[in-house]
Amino acid sequence: MSKYFHISSLTRSIISSIKPYSSDASKKEEVTQMFDGIAPYYDLLNKVLSLGIDKRWRKTAIKHVAAYKPKSILDMATGTADLAIQAAKSIPDVHVTGVDISSKMIELGKEKVLKQKLSDRVVLHVGDSENMDFETDSFDLAMASFGVRNFEDLEKGLSEMHRVIKPGGSILVLEFSNPRTFPFKQGFEAYFKYLLPVIGRIKSKDPKAYSYLYKSVKAFPDYDKFGEILTKLGFKDVTWKPLSLGICTIYEGVKK
Numbered sequence: 001m002s003k004y005f006h007i008s009s010l011t012r013s014i015i016s017s018i019k020p021y022s023s024d025a026s027k028k029e030e031v032t033q034m035f036d037g038i039a040p041y042y043d044l045l046n047k048v049l050s051l052g053i054d055k056r057w058r059k060t061a062i063k064h065v066a067a068y069k070p071k072s073i074l075d076m077a078t079g080t081a082d083l084a085i086q087a088a089k090s091i092p093d094v095h096v097t098g099v100d101i102s103s104k105m106i107e108l109g110k111e112k113v114l115k116q117k118l119s120d121r122v123v124l125h126v127g128d129s130e131n132m133d134f135e136t137d138s139f140d141l142a143m144a145s146f147g148v149r150n151f152e153d154l155e156k157g158l159s160e161m162h163r164v165i166k167p168g169g170s171i172l173v174l175e176f177s178n179p180r181t182f183p184f185k186q187g188f189e190a191y192f193k194y195l196l197p198v199i200g201r202i203k204s205k206d207p208k209a210y211s212y213l214y215k216s217v218k219a220f221p222d223y224d225k226f227g228e229i230l231t232k233l234g235f236k237d238v239t240w241k242p243l244s245l246g247i248c249t250i251y252e253g254v255k256k
């Protein structure tokens with residue numbers, strides 16, 4: 001039996017079956033292909049589609065990260081390194097290692113790190129979050145923004161994050177969630193399902209990427225469900241804090 005058994009097999013198969021292109025390739029291959037393709041448009045689209053609020057969400061997440069006073073951070077699914085850069089700018093002397101499966105996203109991230117003169121404190125690598133080379137118990141904190149939803153095997157990726165954190169170290173995940181309050185829930189759903197994919201299609205030139213975004217958020221086990229997964233994987237003091245009426249949520253926990 002798999003070592004990872006805390007998510008029901010139904011939830012696991014739903015998560016791994018939500019893929020951008022529905023081809024014969026695995027979710028991991030499709031996700032890599034998708035982010036390699038949209039990489040040049042990714043930052044701009046984030047800004048446009050979130051009306052600039054994404055920057056504020058990452059800043060808030062890093063305020064929570066800073067409270068743990070970490071010296072070493074792993075940023076999983078770092079993408080173009082916005083969260084890693086924000087951490088290095090806000091936390092003096094912290095060292096951030098960013099990992100992403102898309103080489104194109106990493107390339108752009110490296111350019112931004114260089115421009116910000118942070119190359120001595122932010123190092124980026126191409127790598128798979130579900131199979132990492134890092135030693136066990138090596139980071140003070142592991143974080144991910146808008147990344148874990150894209151993992152092929154969510155539990156394996158989170159278990160790897162748990163493995164590489166020192167005992168007593170922390171995890172912070174910023175991820176989209178599904179707003180629950182009427183009438184915001186209904187209004188946001190209409191925007192997210194119908195308008196956002198159209199803008200995304202035009203700007204990113206990928207007809208599927210932003211409908212995948214909607215589908216993957218819908219299928220994601222958010223709030224208490226994600227909190228429960230973290231607890232079962234060996235985190236204590238698990239909390240979640242919805243931002244912007246639940247468009248996204250910050251999850252935190254401490255490795256036992």
Ligand SMILES: C[S@@+](CC[C@H](N)C(=O)[O-])C[C@H]1O[C@@H](n2cnc3c(N)ncnc32)[C@H](O)[C@@H]1O
Nearest residue numbers: 035077078079100101102128129145146147150
């Ligand atoms: C929506 S982007 C988020 C990027 C960045 N963290 C941010 O806040 O903008 C999701 C990222 O997850 C990465 N990703 C997906 N699966 C991954 C995996 N198994 N290992 C590492 N990175 C992965 C993708 O390549 C992509 O860059």
